Amino acid sequence: MKLVIKNLTKTYKNGVKAIDDLSIEIGTGMFGLLGPNGAGKSSLMRTIATLQSPDSGIITFGDIDVLEDNMSLRKVLGYLPQSFGVYPKMSAEELLDYFATLKGISNKVERKAIVKEVLEITNLYEVRHKNVAGYSGGMKQRFGIAQLLLNNPKLIIVDEPTAGLDPAERQRFLNVLREVGSNCTVIFSTHIVEDVKELCNEMAILNGGKILKHATPQQATKELENTIWTKIIEKDDLEENMKLYNVLSRNFNPNNTLNIRVHAVVRPSDDFVVSAPQLDDVYFIALKQDEPVLTS
Numbered sequence: 001m002k003l004v005i006k007n008l009t010k011t012y013k014n015g016v017k018a019i020d021d022l023s024i025e026i027g028t029g030m031f032g033l034l035g036p037n038g039a040g041k042s043s044l045m046r047t048i049a050t051l052q053s054p055d056s057g058i059i060t061f062g063d064i065d066v067l068e069d070n071m072s073l074r075k076v077l078g079y080l081p082q083s084f085g086v087y088p089k090m091s092a093e094e095l096l097d098y099f100a101t102l103k104g105i106s107n108k109v110e111r112k113a114i115v116k117e118v119l120e121i122t123n124l125y126e127v128r129h130k131n132v133a134g135y136s137g138g139m140k141q142r143f144g145i146a147q148l149l150l151n152n153p154k155l156i157i158v159d160e161p162t163a164g165l166d167p168a169e170r171q172r173f174l175n176v177l178r179e180v181g182s183n184c185t186v187i188f189s190t191h192i193v194e195d196v197k198e199l200c201n202e203m204a205i206l207n208g209g210k211i212l213k214h215a216t217p218q219q220a221t222k223e224l225e226n227t228i229w230t231k232i233i234e235k236d237d238l239e240e241n242m243k244l245y246n247v248l249s250r251n252f253n254p255n256n257t258l259n260i261r262v263h264a265v266v267r268p269s270d271d272f273v274v275s276a277p278q279l280d281d282v283y284f285i286a287l288k289q290d291e292p293v294l295t296s
């Protein structure tokens, strides 16, 4: 089912315009919403999840008018907020059984079956008797996915789920999400470019409440072929190079030199080498193009 957002706008009482006349269509599959802190990702996701109202705009999911009919959307929605709050001292199995009751699954046998299924999908079956409060960060995030799967959602929204996870936990989490996302619409927000690269078949870059780029990660990187150049420079020459070229990113080498990546349609000078474009380049270019132009 397709999620369609048209001309969505939200200004908070303090005057911050968190969503700025945003329009986008999102189909089935893993959709990555990439943007820096404060870009408006959580505001957009909370609005789609019907937890806050926009000032104006339209959201539909299939034939559900999301803003007019919150209840119909909530029946098909699985939402994992940025922080889930405090967990009670209950085992994962007990807690999921409790959530399943709240979600209206009154038949005990049916409940047991679905709880077992979601524990298995999220690789938590072995630790089902442990208290969720004592789980590691990654296990808690996977538990978050387990709870949202209980009502077999068609639209899944997960808000920055990999923030703070160690590399192994992050990988486990992404694997779970990959499996879950194969037959529904998953919107996944992150400020980590690598998450989108590994997981998403489609992505948007968001900043200032606006969509700066909407493409597949492959398309977006392909578009930049033959426009990304690298050069090794001395640390002290960085400032000069920043003035001369459109420097997207820089990495320190152990010997105190720097690798700079530059965006330019033609080779900026003879000492630059062409480089295969990466998704990071796409991200930095989108954000740079969004910067206000200073005129003197």
Ligand SMILES: Nc1ncnc2c1ncn2[C@@H]1O[C@H](COP(=O)(O)OP(=O)(O)OP(=O)(O)O)[C@@H](O)[C@H]1O
Pocket: 012, 013, 014, 016, 017, 018, 035, 036, 037, 038, 039, 040, 041, 042, 043, 044, 160
């Ligand atoms: N309830 C609120 N009241 C006032 N301003 C808010 C509120 N929630 C968010 N904002 C502001 O709106 C802007 C967008 O915030 P939002 O949380 O949606 O961004 P985000 O991309 O999710 O960032 P983060 O990764 O930091 O959560 C920010 O400037 C933020 O300070």
